[in-house]
Amino acid sequence: MEVPGWVWALTVTGVVGLLVFDYVFHVRKAHVPTLRESATWSALYVGIALLFGVGVLIFGGTTEGTEYFAGYLTEKALSVDNLFVFLVILHSFRVPREYQQKALLFGITFSLIARTALIFVGSALITTFAWVFYLFGLILLVTAGNMLKPRGGEPEEGENIAVRLARRVFHTTDDYEDGRLFTVRDGRRAMTPLVLVMVALAGTDVLFALDSIPAIFGLTQNVYVVFTAVAFSLLGLRQLYFLIDGLLDRLIYLAFGLAVILAFIGVRLILHALHENNLPFINNGEPVEVAELSTGLSLGVIVVVLVVTVLASVFSRTGRAQTAIANARRHATAYLDSEYTADPGERERIFQLLVDEKADIIALGPRYRQMARDADGLLELVERAKASHDAAVARGQAPTGPHH
Template identity: 40%
Template sequence: MSDPSTCRTAVSAAASLGRFGVETSLWAWGGFVAFVLVLIALDLGIVHRKPRAVKVSEALWTSLFYITLALIFAAGVFYFRGSEDGWAFLTGFLIEKSLSIDNIFVFVLIFTHFSVPAEYQHRVLLWGILGALVMRAVLIFAGVELIANFHWLIYVFGAFLVVTGIKMLLAADAEPDMANNRLVGFIKRRMRVTESFHGEHFFIRRDGALYATPLFLTLVIVEASDLVFAVDSIPAILAVSQDAFIVFTANVFAILGLRALYFALAGVVHKFHYLKYALSIVLVLVGAKMLVNGYFGAKTIPTEYALIATAVLVFGSIIVSLARKERPDDRKTLPTGWVVGSPAKSGDDKHKP
């Protein structure tokens, strides 16, 4: 006769694996991770082996390549795992892709403040995104496990998204004071930092002492900013699905294309005047969906509705922004946004370089 405690342990382990999507296939997990590593290796070793500026045309084609990969993967999810997971992947991918445009607003501000040469920006983004993938993987698995063990956290995450969306809406036009960034000040008080860039190096040795370069400061701010974005965006996609495989793959595809999207949109992203308002409404709606479905049942508000609402809001806001006529007070050439460690500029400081 089997030991009851052993049976309970086996059932618990199986349930835990199920939450992480492992029951579908360990080969699927291994194959996907290997595929991502190959893409990163090709990028590091061949495509961008030497530092160079990325042309807009190249960035557009690369962005289209990653979107195509995501759509092919979505077709596979529909075929092998059914329409429910397929719609969840597409919705999660669109939400993450849309929120990643908010990252671009911040990246433009960071690179402009530090005067990072165009040929070194890709290196910062690449290492920043590698760190982002690790951070997001940890947050995703932790979030899935927490929700599985503490159902009431669904309401916490849902309320968090609603509050975050409202805060984003109220601070949509805030301008960060990068000159008084507290995180940069903290690093400079504890490390030697060179005044100028030294190629693509994050650190150099001078007279036997180790110095950080401004490129390292840029990387730290980019990583810290993405951690904050991840804290906002992971609950948003967990509102769509609590299957770790779906959530993780949707995140990875959105993040992999972020670098290309940055170089494609960096020059025009400040014209997306209404996008932040749309993204804030998306967060509120997704948070409300999480609250309603958590209380009334997982299918009360179908995932397809969330996908349609997100698409209409995001693409609609971009179209309206581009159709908007230039106004006399449109003097800003930089987007607005919140940067980690940077207080908001006061009214008298706004529009100052």
């Protein structure tokens, strides 16, 4: 599919326009997005991506359209998995809820710029060196294996090395200064922790890109399709975070599903590399006659694996228990942290979620109540949050949490 320059220009303008719209109308004024707001905008961005895919099918043909949808689904699934790490970063930096949107949007913008650069670098490598398909295939197979390893726990408050190092090297503030990036303290220009959060999100996402770009090149080598699939998978990721952040721990089998998908694409890349082989130590530098996996088959595998993974996670009682336990820990910690939010309504919302999560754990039965008891320090944390809330109610005050 040959894409004229004016189509590229329109596409890039549209993507940039959507990002600018987010900056101007969504994150300029700090606020905590409601569930309805997050759901509406997430649905809108997914709808735009699907409509664009239909356009690719109509104007580009079945092959390009199938490649786009396969690439979009794979990149979107990888993006959701990335949200786990974003969640850890935001909580380890103790980012107030109302400022998380700004940090996420900057991270997404940086990610799009970095991935666009990697897309063109990857395309140039593939065009020049056929053996790059072997490299990409091996990267995906190694990544698939790493995804099967257990996830690490959340870092504890103050443990982040980047924060300690930056505070030694740069003049930084301890609080978020109403969401500003820089401020003036004692007559000196100072950096707020929000800058560090953005750097951490951006740097982490560069590492994610080293996996996701080979994955989509395993499905299509059309640069326009690669770019648009990646761009639309990232757009709306901020809204998706606030829509599903309470359910992320529920997707206990997502990593397994992604491991299967990446391993499948890795095998597909290696088979393609053998078919295009020119390495002298493989078959004397001649192409190897092997069966190649079609894009249609790839799309089918991706859809089936994702559906099975999500359904298995959603209906798993273990997943439900893990979600309630992990969220109870986060919400109790957030409630007890006087700097987490200045919004009394948001603090009350956090406490009510904590109450619901405790009820969920009890309703699941003795086995899962024991899981909660075994969770290090959880019960004490929940009781401290409850005592703080009860004390505030007894005083007849809005429950704003303890002050440090």
